[in-house]
Amino acid sequence: xxxxxxxxxxxxxxxxxxxxxxxxxxxxxxxxxxxxxxxxxxxxxxxxxxxxxxxxxxxxxxxxxxxxxxxxxxxxxxxxxxxxxxx
Numbered sequence: 014x015x016x017x018x019x020x021x022x023x024x025x026x027x028x029x030x031x032x033x034x035x036x037x038x039x040x041x042x043x044x045x046x047x048x049x050x051x052x053x054x055x056x057x058x059x060x061x062x063x064x065x066x067x068x069x070x071x072x073x074x075x076x077x078x079x080x081x082x083x084x085x086x087x088x089x090x091x092x093x094x095x096x097x098x099x100x
Contacts, residue, residue, distance in 0.1 A: 022072050029070070038062075042069050054078055 017028045042057040045068075054075035055068050
């Protein structure tokens with residue numbers, strides 16, 4: 014099942030679909046750009062307590078990527094109804 018995380022952005026609230034919500038943690042973020050290369054939409058990375066590498070999203074940059082935005086209609090299963098009727 015798809016989990017959604019709602020974050021504030023320059024364009025207002027945005028829902029991001031994720032496979033799993035693990036929890037919330039305080040982390041030290043290291044720049045990926047300075048240490049490796051420029052990854053569009055990635056602000057940095059951190060090592061979690063168990064040694065897992067976690068990438069940190071740059072929400073504004075991710076939304077600017079081609080194909081990054083989907084409308085709510087794209088996420089609703091097809092019912093044959095128009096957007097007004099499906100609501």
